[in-house]
Amino acid sequence: xxxxxxPDRLRMTxxxxxxxxxxxxxxxGAMGALMRAHDWAATPLGPPEGWPQSLRTVVNLxxxxxxxxxxxxxxxxxxxxxxxxxxxxxxxxxxxxxxxxEVWSDLWPVLSPLVDRAxxxxxxxxxxxxxxxxxxGYREETWFTFSYSPVRDEDxxxxxxxxxxxxxxxxxxxxxxxxxxxxxxxxxxxQTPGFMHVCRGPDHVFELANEAYLRLxxxxxxxxxxxxxxxxxxxEQGFIDMADRVYRTGExxxxxxxxxxxxxxxGEPLEQRFVTSVIQPIRDAEGRxxxxxxxxxxxxxxxRTADALRREEERFRHLANLAPAFVWFGNPDGTLxxxxxxxxxxxxxxxxxxxxxxxxxxxxxxxxxRTLAVWEDARTRGVLYEVEVRYRRRDGEYRWFIARAxxxxxxxxxxxxxFGTSTDIHDRRVAEAELQRLNATLEARVAxxxxxxxxxxxxxxxxxxxxxxxQMTGGVAHDFNNLLQALxxxxxxxxxxxxxxxxxVEAGRQAVDRGAKLVQQLMAFARxxxxxxxxxxxxxxLLGMSDxxxxxxxxxxxxxxxxxxxxxxxxxxxTQLELAVINLAVNARDAMPGGGRLxxxxxxxxxxPGDPSGLAGDFVRLEVADxxxxxxxxxxxxxxxxxxxxxxxGQGSGLGLSQVYGFARQSGGTARIDTTPGSGTxxxxxxxxxRQPVRGQAAEAPCAAPARTGGRVLVVEDxxxxxxxxxxALEDAGxxxxxxxxxxxxxxVLAGAAKLDLLFSDVVMPGxxxxxxxxxxxxxxxxxxxxxxxxxYSETVAQAEGVRVLPKPYRIEELVRTLDxxxxxxxxxxx
Numbered sequence: 082x083x084x085x086x087x088p089d090r091l092r093m094t095x096x097x098x099x100x101x102x103x104x105x106x107x108x109x110g111a112m113g114a115l116m117r118a119h120d121w122a123a124t125p126l127g128p129p130e131g132w133p134q135s136l137r138t139v140v141n142l143x144x145x146x147x148x149x150x151x152x153x154x155x156x157x158x159x160x161x162x163x164x165x166x167x168x169x170x171x172x173x174x175x176x177x178x179x180x181x182x183e184v185w186s187d188l189w190p191v192l193s194p195l196v197d198r199a200x201x202x203x204x205x206x207x208x209x210x211x212x213x214x215x216x217x218g219y220r221e222e223t224w225f226t227f228s229y230s231p232v233r234d235e236d237x238x239x240x241x242x243x244x245x246x247x248x249x250x251x252x253x254x255x256x257x258x259x260x261x262x263x264x265x266x267x268x269x270x271x272q273t274p275g276f277m278h279v280c281r282g283p284d285h286v287f288e289l290a291n292e293a294y295l296r297l298x299x300x301x302x303x304x305x306x307x308x309x310x311x312x313x314x315x316x317e318q319g320f321i322d323m324a325d326r327v328y329r330t331g332e333x334x335x336x337x338x339x340x341x342x343x344x345x346x347x348g349e350p351l352e353q354r355f356v357t358s359v360i361q362p363i364r365d366a367e368g369r370x371x372x373x374x375x376x377x378x379x380x381x382x383x384x385r386t387a388d389a390l391r392r393e394e395e396r397f398r399h400l401a402n403l404a405p406a407f408v409w410f411g412n413p414d415g416t417l418x419x420x421x422x423x424x425x426x427x428x429x430x431x432x433x434x435x436x437x438x439x440x441x442x443x444x445x446x447x448x449x450x451r452t453l454a455v456w457e458d459a460r461t462r463g464v465l466y467e468v469e470v471r472y473r474r475r476d477g478e479y480r481w482f483i484a485r486a487x488x489x490x491x492x493x494x495x496x497x498x499x500f501g502t503s504t505d506i507h508d509r510r511v512a513e514a515e516l517q518r519l520n521a522t523l524e525a526r527v528a529x530x531x532x533x534x535x536x537x538x539x540x541x542x543x544x545x546x547x548x549x550x551x552q553m554t555g556g557v558a559h560d561f562n563n564l565l566q567a568l569x570x571x572x573x574x575x576x577x578x579x580x581x582x583x584x585x586v587e588a589g590r591q592a593v594d595r596g597a598k599l600v601q602q603l604m605a606f607a608r609x610x611x612x613x614x615x616x617x618x619x620x621x622x623l624l625g626m627s628d629x630x631x632x633x634x635x636x637x638x639x640x641x642x643x644x645x646x647x648x649x650x651x652x653x654x655x656t657q658l659e660l661a662v663i664n665l666a667v668n669a670r671d672a673m674p675g676g677g678r679l680x681x682x683x684x685x686x687x688x689x690p691g692d693p694s695g696l697a698g699d700f701v702r703l704e705v706a707d708x709x710x711x712x713x714x715x716x717x718x719x720x721x722x723x724x725x726x727x728x729x730x731g732q733g734s735g736l737g738l739s740q741v742y743g744f745a746r747q748s749g750g751t752a753r754i755d756t757t758p759g760s761g762t763x764x765x766x767x768x769x770x771x772r773q774p775v776r777g778q779a780a781e782a783p784c785a786a787p788a789r790t791g792g793r794v795l796v797v798e799d800x801x802x803x804x805x806x807x808x809x810a811l812e813d814a815g816x817x818x819x820x821x822x823x824x825x826x827x828x829x830v831l832a833g834a835a836k837l838d839l840l841f842s843d844v845v846m847p848g849x850x851x852x853x854x855x856x857x858x859x860x861x862x863x864x865x866x867x868x869x870x871x872x873x874y875s876e877t878v879a880q881a882e883g884v885r886v887l888p889k890p891y892r893i894e895e896l897v898r899t900l901d902x903x904x905x906x907x908x909x910x911x912x
Contacts, residue, residue, distance in 0.1 A: 103129050105137040109144030110164040115177055116140070124178045125155045135234050139243050149248075152232065153181040154241035158196070160184050169248060171216025187215045199229040199242040209249050224253040273740075274656050276356075276379065279363065279723070280308060281372035285324050287311060288372065297354065297379050299345035314344050314351060327360045327373050334360040335746055338380055355384045359743045363723050374723030376743040378654070398890055404502070411486060411499035412437070415460050422889075424503075429475030431847055432800050445471035445479050452484075463488050463496050469506065480507040616771035617653050619683055619701055620644040626659060633666050637676030649685050651701045652771035653748045661744045664737035665705040665764050672709030672762060680706045686767065694751055699770035706763040712756040720754055741766070772805070792904055793817045793835075797827045797842035797855065807841075810893045811900070824850035831855075831862045839904050844872035856884050867903040 102117045106129060109116065122128050132140075136154050143150040143163040151162035158181040170176060176184035185192060191212060198205055206228045213222055227246030234240040276294035280287055285308035295303070303311045308321060315321065318341060323334045336358050342351040358377025362370045401408040401421040410419040416437035425431065428443050444452055448470045459466035466486040471479040486501030623642065630640055651658075662681070669679050686702045688694060712720065719725045721742040738754075741764065745752040749769035756762040794816050798804040801822075808818045819835070821827035825848040831837070840859050844852035856868050871887040887899050 103132075103137070105129075105141040106144070112162065112164045112167065112177070113144050115175075116144070116161070119178055121178065124159055125157050126159050126178070133234050133240070135232055135240065139232055139241070148245055150243070150245050152241055152243045153196075154232075158182065158241070166246075169216070169246070172218060173216050185214075187220075188212055195229050196242060199231045200239050202231050202239055204228065204230045209253050223248060223250045225249060273660070274654075275377055276358075277374070277376045278303075279372060279374050280324065281363075283325075283328060284309070285321070285328070285373065293379070294375075297345075297356070298343055312343075314342060318342060323360055324373055324375075327362055328370055331362045331364075331370055333362070333746075336360075336377070338384055354379055354381045356380065357747055359746050361721075361723055361739065361743070364719065364725065368719070374739060376740070377747065395890060395892075406505070407482075407503040409440075409486075409501045409503070411460075411501060413460075413496050413498065415456060425845065427474055428472065429845070431845060434847060443473045445473070447471075459486070460488075460496075460499070463490075466499070466501065469510075470503075472503070480505060481510040482506060616650040616773040616775045617655055617658060618648075618775045619651050619658075619703065619768070620648050621775075622655060622658065623662060623681055623683075626662060629659075629663070630666050633663055634670050634679065635676070638670060638673055639678045641678065641680045643680065643682035645684060647685070648683055649699065649701050650771040650773075650775045651748070651768040652773070653744075653768055657740075657744045657747075661741045661766070662705065664741055668737055668764075669705065669707035669709060669762070672707055672711075674710075677708035677761075680704075682706070685770075688767075694753070694767055696751060696767060700750060700767045701770060703766040703768060704763055705766075706761065708761045711758040711760050711762055712754070713758055717754050717756050721752070738764075792838040793819065794839040794841055794900065795819045795821065795827060795830055795837050797821045797824060797840070797846070797852065799823055799843065799846045803843075806893075807896065810896065814897045816900070822846075823848040824852060824855035827855055828858060831859050837863065837866065839867045839869070839900060841869045841871070841900060844870055853884075867906065869899055869903050 106113060106117050116129075126132065126136075129137075136152075139152045139154075140161060143152060143161065143166075146163060147165055149163070149166040149169060151160065151166050153160055160176045160179050160181045162176070170184075173184070181196070182189050182193075195205055195207070208226045209224045210227065211222060211224055213220055215221075225246050226249050227244055230243045231239045232241045232243050273291060274293065276291060276297055278287060278290040278294045287303040287306055287308065290303050295301075298312060301311065308324065309316050320341065323336075326332070327334050336356065338355045338357055341354055341356055343354055344350075345352050356377050357380050358375055361374045361376075363372040363374050365371050398421075402423065404421065404423070407424045407427070408419075408421040409417055409424070411417050417440055418436060420432070420435055420440065424435065424440075428435070428440075430439065430443070434442075441449065441453065452468050452470045455468045456466055467483070469481060469483050471481055473479050482503045483506050484501060484503040486499045488496040489498040489500060491497050623644070627640070627642075634640060666679060673679075681704070683701055683703045686700045688697050688700055690697045716727055720738050723739040725739075742752045745766050745768065750767040752764065752766050754762065754764050792815070794811060796804060796807055796811070796818055798807060798820070799822050804820055804822070808820060811818050819830060819837070821830060823846045824842065827840075827842065828850065831840070840856070842852040842855050846852060850858075852870050852872065856870060859866055859868055867885075869885045869887055871889055871891065885899065885903055887896065
């Protein structure tokens with residue numbers, strides 16, 4: 082079997098009579114009993130009483146150990162093993178006393194060289210050794226950690242071999258799965274749409290950076306370099322100071338649309354970008370801060386697109402208000418969604434009164450049925466709408482107008498909107514009526530013919546001038562098309578260069594659709610889209626993920642959902658939302674190794690100021706609840722920390738819950754964990770309610786934003802969209818905002834005891850009081866209270882002497898500057 086080995090090496094002795102089995106075979110469980118009952122005399126080892134002391138010692142060691150062991154001895158390497166080793170054999174025939182080569186014939190090509198080395202006196206150790214064995218009737222991959230040690234007899238010569246071993250198949254397979262999962266998470270880190278990077282130490286040495294971050298900073302060499310060295314241009318821009326503060330204090334820092342100047346290519350000038358990001362500390366197992374984790378998005382194109390759309394809409398409204406005719410837009414169902422300021426100045430209506438159908442209240446009673454019938458016919462057939470009609474002026478007088486509108490169509494020919502104008506033709510109608518009267522009485526007034534002709538010609542000339550104004554409206558409409566065509570081209574280029582901003586581009590196209598096509602059908606645009614592109618229907622989005630979540634879970638986990646009717650849309654990035662839900666589902670799955678139940682539920686939530694979450698306003702509460710093992714309090718406190726994980730090495734990256742927290746914060750909300758060991762875990766995301774409609778759904782009416790700290794200003798504005806926008810802007814500027822829809826609603830606030838620092842009011846509003854009347858009452862009720870009025874009708878505001886006036890339309894920056902100036906000139910005494 083091996084060099085120099087002869088039978089006499091066993092040095093067996095003639096056994097002396099004994100009353101029972103030798104003491105070294107005592108105990109040992111089932112294998113001890115088998116050894117004591119075995120017919121050793123029929124084997125090369127002979128009766129146990131004659132075994133050498135070295136073999137006795139090894140056998141006794143095996144039988145009294147709970148660790149898997151075996152030994153081989155003698156010329157045929159007879160096989161002996163203990164109870165702990167029996168499961169390794171599986172369903173193989175009993176191997177006790179048989180030759181080692183025969184027992185493990187399927188492994189002999191692998192084991193033989195190792196056995197030879199042991200019998201030659203060399204001990205070997207093998208960790209996680211792959212062995213493809215047949216122990217259950219089929220070949221299977223197994224892994225073992227074991228040692229082969231030579232055993233010497235009393236003469237010091239190698240007479241056998243001893244092995245202590247443990248099967249590591251489960252560990253190796255788990256490590257392989259964990260390695261694959263780790264690689265998947267690393268791929269996810271590299272490919273996530275938002276940028277991420279990890280820095281270590283007080284110098285913020287780059288350790289990881291994904292493709293989105295490298296793209297942002299120009300694919301420069303970052304890894305292993307301190308931030309100050311790798312990105313020198315940002316040192317003086319405050320970002321390094323923020324990273325230092327997070328590393329020093331452990332408090333996360335959130336930035337929204339923060340400007341940053343970057344050199345994105347060598348030798349190129351600095352380029353301004355805008356980023357929204359969260360900087361979070363990374364802690365080790367003892368809670369010490371070892372680095373920072375930064376997650377965010379480059380929102381430059383969204384910011385530029387939004388700015389461009391705002392500027393173009395301001396230009397459009399300005400141009401529409403310059404037109405001498407009324408300019409209006411209609412929906413496919415016949416309701417109106419826009420009327421230029423000239424309409425409100427003429428009729429005295431407010432947008433709330435005129436839209437969507439209140440404009441018809443100004444029609445002359447004799448014209449109402451005819452006008453609505455012509456409008457319905459044109460809308461039904463999709464043809465030019467044209468009618469002469471009388472509108473009531475704010476002083477009660479009726480004047481004649483010619484109203485025209487053309488349908489706007491999409492690429493499939495469907496009508497998506499109507500663009501219309503209403504031109505004053507009253508003077509022309511009067512002149513025509515006068516001419517008809519003169520013609521009817523011509524013979525009776527021969528003497529007055531010359532004077533009558535002159536008068537008629539003057540009137541006709543005036544009517545022609547009025548008609549010319551109508552023609553000019555057509556020219557203005559043509560200019561609109563040129564302007565909007567340029568905007569459409571810009572949007573197209575933006576979409577091609579930055580496809581990730583497609584929702585904003587669609588919102589821009591809606592503005593284009595509303596202003597296109599005046600006199601001629603020059604082009605067709607795509608269907609209208611919501612103004613805010615990131616509105617997400619949470620119910621539809623998560624129900625659409627059912628198959629994906631089912632694949633992420635196991636068959637022993639039940640998935641349930643609870644989404645009530647009337648659930649508000651949320652403002653969030655759809656990709657990041659889905660990724661957050663998948664991360665939570667995978668965490669829940671791993672917390673339920675024996676199966677369980679995973680529930681996704683959502684509900685609307687209105688948070689009052691002072692809520693424990695630190696938020697206020699309208700939110701949707703999304704809960705992901707499992708029936709798993711739960712978390713201890715010290716684990717829950719660190720669960721959102723980047724790279725914190727309780728899983729074994731390689732099983733998890735620690736980025737899942739950190740991504741969930743970062744996503745919730747960037748979406749204007751937050752996340753929290755409620756858990757009890759042994760009773761499951763519920764992760765709650767508070768996602769801010771979107772004030773924009775989901776694509777294909779109608780927009781919901783905005784509601785007031787929550788109050789904040791700062792000077793308290795009463796905003797009086799009947800238009801809900803304008804009121805919401807102004808309130809949000811003033812809160813961002815540090816004001817605390819109270820709102821009223823009309824002057825009548827505002828008067829009790831002024832007369833009450835609530836603290837007010839400033840009054841900002843529109844002039845023309847529904848109700849018995851105008852903004853000017855309100856200003857006069859405010860001076861009486863609160864002397865010294867700064868007052869700012871805003872209007873598009875300067876002739877009305879002229880009556881309010883000593884009151885600061887801000888003409889419409891205005892920019893938010895101008896509004897804040899005006900209010901700051903008014904507030905600095907004097908505050909109202911404490912109420």
